[in-house]
Amino acid sequence: xxxxxxxxxxxxxxxxxxxxxxxxxxxxxxxxxxxxxxxxxxxxxxxxxxxxxxxxxxxxxxxxxxxxxxxxx
Amino acid sequence: xxxxxxxxxxxxxxxxxxxxxxxxxxxxxxxxxxxxxxxxxxxxxxxxxxxxxxxxxxxxxxxxxxxxxxxxxxxxxxxxxxxxxxxxxxxxxxxxxxxxxxxxxxxxxxxxxxxxxxxxxxxxxxxxxxxxxxxxxxxxxxxxxxxxxxxxxxxxxxxxxxxxxxxxxxxxxxxxxxxxxxxxxxxxxxxxxxxxxxxxxxxxxxxxxxxxxxxxxxxxxxxxxxxxxxxxxxxxxxxxxxxxxxxxxxxxxxxxxxxxxxxxxxxxxxxxxxxxxxxxxxxxxxxxxxxxxxxxxxxxxxxxxxxxxxxxxxxxxxxxxxxxxxxx
Numbered sequence: 243x244x245x246x247x248x249x250x251x252x253x254x255x256x257x258x259x260x261x262x263x264x265x266x267x268x269x270x271x272x273x274x275x276x277x278x279x280x281x282x283x284x285x286x287x288x289x290x291x292x293x294x295x296x297x298x299x300x301x302x303x304x305x306x307x308x309x310x311x312x313x314x315x
Numbered sequence: 316x317x318x319x320x321x322x323x324x325x326x327x328x329x330x331x332x333x334x335x336x337x338x339x340x341x342x343x344x345x346x347x348x349x350x351x352x353x354x355x356x357x358x359x360x361x362x363x364x365x366x367x368x369x370x371x372x373x374x375x376x377x378x379x380x381x382x383x384x385x386x387x388x389x390x391x392x393x394x395x396x397x398x399x400x401x402x403x404x405x406x407x408x409x410x411x412x413x414x415x416x417x418x419x420x421x422x423x424x425x426x427x428x429x430x431x432x433x434x435x436x437x438x439x440x441x442x443x444x445x446x447x448x449x450x451x452x453x454x455x456x457x458x459x460x461x462x463x464x465x466x467x468x469x470x471x472x473x474x475x476x477x478x479x480x481x482x483x484x485x486x487x488x489x490x491x492x493x494x495x496x497x498x499x500x501x502x503x504x505x506x507x508x509x510x511x512x513x514x515x516x517x518x519x520x521x522x523x524x525x526x527x528x529x530x531x532x533x534x535x536x537x538x539x540x541x542x543x544x545x546x547x548x549x550x551x552x553x554x555x556x557x558x559x560x561x562x563x564x565x566x567x568x569x570x571x572x573x574x575x576x577x578x579x580x581x582x583x584x585x586x587x588x589x590x591x592x593x594x595x596x597x598x599x600x601x602x603x604x605x606x607x608x609x610x611x612x613x614x615x616x617x618x619x620x621x622x623x624x625x626x627x628x629x630x631x632x633x634x635x636x637x638x639x640x641x642x643x
Contacts, residue, residue, distance in 0.1 A: 247568050250376060256510055257571070258579050259510065261576070276352050283499075284502075285499055287499075288504055288507070288508065289493045292490045293488045293490055295486070296481075296488065298491065306503075308566060
């Protein structure tokens, strides 16, 4: 058996990143009505701030909705 | 009104010549009574009560609407929450739940809401967070006095938790996360947050949240997720994982993947459960608020009617005594 880790682990990805990428690809391969519903499950939107010495540093927004906030209108 | 008629009847008995001048007086008095009833110049006390009744009535309408919104959100969230439990149960069965695991770095993740008016769930989670941090610290002190005290880090999820915990645990906060349910709670979102948590290189991660038991019952829960090293140590000490054969050169690899996935799955489930708990807690809080506002409105209505009737009675007494004084 291989004694080196998997390619994606060597490339610096965590298992979470790898499996979510695979899931994205599966969702992209879906046919239309199921595809739109599945795309809704792919959205990431949250705000985070790291703290140092009891003070929050910059707020970072992670947003994959392209600024629409996930709403269609 | 019947008092006024009785007064007029009395006047008619007394004698006709006074009637014309008296009818003018009674016209004036009638006007005054009408004014008092409408609450303009003489109804100052009724005006204050009327304004209060109006504002309490508005509050009742608003809280009733909020309750219905929360109820509908809870209904739609329940199905997804129950489905998300299926991703965590296998981990609990296979790896077991070991909340008393010790390690050098302990991360605590209290999951709270961003919006208020949701009852006591956020205060409960913060209270449990403080108690758990103390318990882990005391446990470490009791177990190995040789090792240094474990480093406690807090990653607070939700604005309400941040506001409460930054008062006395400011220096322990590693980071805060907010707006998680602004768009939608999804597994990729939980994975992204889990990746940030992995960067802390914790030994034990404890996620504190409210588990949704039913529409009226939300239970504070602690979910413990261990790092691969801590898992190995627990397996060596005879944890649940020891019952499985995990041979092979890629055992550490596989344990790392498993630990990462366990964190994301547990975090996703805790976010879903807490969201559902938030909606159900808000629903019952708004229901209580509506009920209280209704009771208050009832009491105010009684006060208003009492005051109104008292002022009318006073006016009539004045008119009638004035009339009898003029007649007699």
